[in-house]
Amino acid sequence: MEVTVQLPEVDTARMCHARQILDRVGDKWSIAVIHALGADTLRFTELKRTIHGISQRMLTATLRTLERDGLVRRTVHPVVPPRVDYELTELGMTLLGIVCSLMGWAVEHGDAIDEARAAYDARPAGSPTG
Amino acid sequence: MEVTVQLPEVDTARMCHARQILDRVGDKWSIAVIHALGADTLRFTELKRTIHGISQRMLTATLRTLERDGLVRRTVHPVVPPRVDYELTELGMTLLGIVCSLMGWAVEHGDAIDEARAAYDARPAGSPTG
DNA sequence: CGGGATCCGACAAGATACTG
DNA sequence: CAGTATCTTGTCGGATCCCG
Numbered sequence A, B: 001m002e003v004t005v006q007l008p009e010v011d012t013a014r015m016c017h018a019r020q021i022l023d024r025v026g027d028k029w030s031i032a033v034i035h036a037l038g039a040d041t042l043r044f045t046e047l048k049r050t051i052h053g054i055s056q057r058m059l060t061a062t063l064r065t066l067e068r069d070g071l072v073r074r075t076v077h078p079v080v081p082p083r084v085d086y087e088l089t090e091l092g093m094t095l096l097g098i099v100c101s102l103m104g105w106a107v108e109h110g111d112a113i114d115e116a117r118a119a120y121d122a123r124p125a126g127s128p129t130g
Numbered sequence C: 001c002g003g004g005a006t007c008c009g010a011c012a013a014g015a016t017a018c019t020g
Numbered sequence D: 001c002a003g004t005a006t007c008t009t010g011t012c013g014g015a016t017c018c019c020g
Helices: A012-025 A030-041 A042-053 A056-070 A091-123 B010-023 B030-039 B044-051 B056-068 B090-124
Strands: A072-076 A083-088 B072-077 B082-090
Touching: A012 A030, A012 A042, A012 A091, A012 B010, A012 B056, A012 B090, A030 A042, A030 A056, A030 A072, A030 A083, A030 B010, A042 A056, A042 A083, A056 A072, A056 A083, A056 B072, A056 B090, A072 A091, A091 B010, A091 B072, A091 B090, B010 B030, B010 B090, B030 B044, B030 B056, B030 B082, B030 B090, B044 B056, B044 B082, B056 B072
Parallel strands: none
Antiparallel strands: A072 A083, B072 B082
16 A cells, blocks of 8 residues: 555644644543534533533533634523523534544544554564564 | 434444544644654654654653554664664554644634634623523 | 653642532 | 532653663
């Protein structure tokens, strides 16, 4: 197989941009929130139930960050039982597309990675790479 | 209310896969290493010089993880001055493609995010979202 | 040159309790 | 219901020393 990646001019500056969004979506819960909101508009509690493992502290923090980055829109309804809706913005939806690409890659090559790990883990001590 | 979700059937299981690779490339240096090796095969010291900010501890740890996941191949040359070469595997190159997609998104929408942040930061205290 | 081991600081993140 | 504040812990990551 030959390399068809051919990154055009991906210098340090561009890679820095990649780190930017990875800092944004690379944390433990952003992806989960984006994915959950990609399906539908949800309330705080609904999000908490959907994502399961998340604490209300991290959910709040994650939502705040995503809102600040313009990826999630927060709507407060001034009703007697407080109600706050969260939904993806258009920008957030484009990011969701990227996330789906990520998922596609993970599903496609996740098996290979698993095998590689097993093989690496099975190596005695020093691998005769040369 | 109806769901206008465009993603086909992205359930929790798939999202979990996305988290897997984000755990892998989401750390501080993996992207930088993958990007550096995407251009050419490099030695340890060369990698250290290319990535600049990285310490040898993190470079070693990052390389080890990437090697274990089958993304990077490590070649030891038994010569008098020790020489170790690192290069991307075919699997690593496909991941580089994903990374490039990420970079593309970052470059394309990074400006919008910046504006959103500025707007969010300029808000008084409670935004009349509803 | 390449890398392992250890110590230590900084921050992310979980659990809990409290508020409006 | 939708958060906020505090405490504690776990992990990441840098600095340093040492080895082959």
